[in-house]
Amino acid sequence: xxxxxxxxxxxxxxxxxxxxxxxxxxxxxxxxxxxxxxxxxxxxxxxxxxxxxxxxxxxxxxxxxxxxxxxxxxxxxxxxxxxxxxxxxxxxxxxxxxxxxxxxxxxxxxxxxxxxxxxxxxxxxxxxxxxxxxxxxxxxxxxxxxxxxxxxxxxxxxxxxxxxxxxxxxxxxxxxxxxxxxxxxxxxxxxxxxxxxxxxxxxxxxxxxxxxxxxxxxxxxxxxxxxxxxxxxxxxxxxxxxxxxxxxxxxxxxxxxxxxxxxxxxxxxxxxxxxxxxxxxxxxxxxxxxxxxxxxxxxxxxxxxxxxxxxxxxxxxxxxxxxxxxxxxxxxxxxxxxxxxxxxxxxxxxxxxxxxxxxxxxxxxxxxxxxxxxxxxxxxxxxxxxxxxxxxxxxxxxxxxxxxxxxxxxxxxxxxxxxxxxxxxxxxxxxxxxxxxxxx
Numbered sequence: 001x002x003x004x005x006x007x008x009x010x011x012x013x014x015x016x017x018x019x020x021x022x023x024x025x026x027x028x029x030x031x032x033x034x035x036x037x038x039x040x041x042x043x044x045x046x047x048x049x050x051x052x053x054x055x056x057x058x059x060x061x062x063x064x065x066x067x068x069x070x071x072x073x074x075x076x077x078x079x080x081x082x083x084x085x086x087x088x089x090x091x092x093x094x095x096x097x098x099x100x101x102x103x104x105x106x107x108x109x110x111x112x113x114x115x116x117x118x119x120x121x122x123x124x125x126x127x128x129x130x131x132x133x134x135x136x137x138x139x140x141x142x143x144x145x146x147x148x149x150x151x152x153x154x155x156x157x158x159x160x161x162x163x164x165x166x167x168x169x170x171x172x173x174x175x176x177x178x179x180x181x182x183x184x185x186x187x188x189x190x191x192x193x194x195x196x197x198x199x200x201x202x203x204x205x206x207x208x209x210x211x212x213x214x215x216x217x218x219x220x221x222x223x224x225x226x227x228x229x230x231x232x233x234x235x236x237x238x239x240x241x242x243x244x245x246x247x248x249x250x251x252x253x254x255x256x257x258x259x260x261x262x263x264x265x266x267x268x269x270x271x272x273x274x275x276x277x278x279x280x281x282x283x284x285x286x287x288x289x290x291x292x293x294x295x296x297x298x299x300x301x302x303x304x305x306x307x308x309x310x311x312x313x314x315x316x317x318x319x320x321x322x323x324x325x326x327x328x329x330x331x332x333x334x335x336x337x338x339x340x341x342x343x344x345x346x347x348x349x350x351x352x353x354x355x356x357x358x359x360x361x362x363x364x365x366x367x368x369x370x371x372x373x374x375x376x377x378x379x380x381x382x383x384x385x386x387x388x389x390x391x392x393x394x395x396x397x398x399x400x401x402x403x404x405x406x407x408x409x410x411x412x413x414x415x416x417x418x419x420x421x422x423x424x425x426x427x428x429x430x431x432x433x434x435x436x437x438x439x440x
Contacts, residue, residue, distance in 0.1 A: 033049075033063060033065065034064075034065045035065045035067050035167075035170065036166070036167060037071065037074050037078055037167050037168075037169070038074070038078035038163050038164045038167070039078075039163025039164065040163075042065075044065040044067050045068050045070045045071055045074075048065070048066040049065055049066055050064055050066045051063055051064075052064050052121060053295075054121070055122070055123040055293055055294060055295075055326060055327040056120075056281060056282060056283075056325075056327075057325050057326050058325065058327070065170055065171075066172070067169040067170055067171035067176050068175065069176075071176075072169055072176055072183065073183070075169050076180075076185050077185075078163070078167055079165070081164055082162055082163065082164030083164075083165075086163075087162045088162045088164075088165045093148045093149040094149040096148045096149075097148030097149055098145075099145075099160050099161050100145035100161075101141075101142060102160060103157065104139075104141040104142045106157075107134065107138045107141070108138050111134050111138065112130065114134045115130035115133065115134045116129075116283065118133050118134060119282045119283055120283075123282055123290040123291035123293055123327070124246075124290060125245075125282045125288070125289070125290050126282055126283050126285060126287075127285055128244075128245055132245075136404060139404045140404045143405055144424075147422070173193070173197065177197075177201070181200075181204035181205055181208065182204055182207075183208065184208060184209045186209075187209070187211050187212065188212045188213070188214075188427065188428055189201065189213045190213070190419070191214070191215050192215075192216040192217075192250070193216075194217060195217040195368075195413045195414075195415075198217040198415060201213060201215070214418070214419070214427045216408075216409060216410060216415050216419060217415040218347050218368055218370075218413065219250055219251060219254060219347055219368050220255060220345065220346070220347050220367075220368040221241075221253050221255075221368070221370055221371040221373070222255050222257060222366065222372050222373075222389070222391075223238060223241055223253035223257070223372065223375075224358075224372075224374045224385060225256060225257065225259065225262070225374075225375045226259050226376040226381065227259040227261045227262045228376055228377045228381075229375040229376055229377065229397075230377065230397070231265070231266070231269070233375070233397065234375040236273075237397075237398055237399045238253070238270065238353075238399070239273055241373060241395075241400065242351065242352070242353045243277075243289065243351045243353075244400055246289055246292055246350065246351050247329075247348065247350040247352060248292065248293055249400070250370060251370055251402075253353075253371075254347050254368075255337070255344060255354045255363075255366075257355075257358045257363055258355055258356070258357060259357075259358060259359075260359055263335075263355075263357045266355075267335055267355065271317050271333060274318075274331045274333070277331060279331075289328075289351070291327040291328045291329075292327045292328070292329050292350060293327070294327065295327050297327075298321060298327040298329055301348060301350040301351075301352065302320065302329070304343065304348050304350070304352065305319035305320070305352065306319075308337075308341065308342070308343040308352075308354075311342060311343070313335070313336055313337045314334065314335045314336040315332070315333075315334060316333040316334065316335055317330075317331070317332060317333040318330035318331050318352075319332050329350055329351055331351045331353075332350075332351060332352045333353045333355065334352065334353065334354050334355060335355045335357075337354050337355060337356045339356075344356070347368070363389060364388070367412055367413045368410070368412060368414045369390045369410050369411030369412040369414045370392055370393070370409075370410035370411075370414035371392065372389040372393070373394065373395035373398075373399050374386060374389070374394070375397055382397070390412065391410070391411060392410045392411055392414070402420075403420075404420050404421075405421055405422075406420060406421050407421035407424065408421070408424075
């Protein structure tokens, strides 16, 4: 039994998660860990599994089914049957929306459990997992549920969604992901990940059946901080832009451009605030900074910082693994970063603040265009810069401000297509024109 006491604003609540335990063998019995295909939890066809690890202490949480190509084929077959011949495709759109609302309600009912599992699995600070990882998922289901009757044209998940409509096939990208890209019965694929893998997926989709694809890929989002900014807000939000979810955030500010006249003060204040951050157990509500998702990523972040130093950037703070159990990376600050450097061009996907002084702008000097930001008290300057930044999202005097009703997606090598808002619906719909002719 995993027992965790979490202090709320007005009272102390006891959260009991009876399927989270240190006993791996017992856990695999209680925690769903298999493929979910056609409404049933099933082992991978060949029985293979892999360990999912708690990044806080490196312990094995449980063993998860490692799906094969055959498992993908079974899931696709179940989905095709559900949409072509099952009740989902024949259902009244309003009833379909009610099922999605019910699913959101069930997620909300169990949101503390889901957030705890997310924290154990990914290292996300619990309060962030509750509000963002789980909370925004609930909001997203509710938002799109509302669209079901506005588009013209019984097993597990208690919500009543027919079997085969939702299938979950865990496994490797090289095997499961490649089969999804190649499969002739899949007509739309959405992918979030690196730009090189996104390019490979595009090639596979073109060769297989010319399937439609939307891609949310890498980012190196610029954040421009002008000398006339609200310094307190610029420091607070600038740190959030980099260190939110320990930097494992697709829209993280990959490079800060700070106007020369305030640069030194800005860095001094950032370092002061970093020293106040509590690094530790992400289930503790007072923790500010949790572990990276897995060890391989932590090792790459250390290498990333070592390369930054080697290229001549100034390491002001951090750059190392935290001296404690688990996959913790120190919040890091680099200054004197020049355009040609690796850390100026490549995403770290970690808690690494990369700062350059500026007298004139060069924020568009990147092949990525997912997000961006600008801090200034001058609204005309803010609007002028926002209009010219080549990014799908621009934050003005804020950062990480998102909403499920707002379209989200990137430009250039950050991909194409939208994930949220009304625009996302068009990624999954087909427009058809029919010309009825009455019989002669």
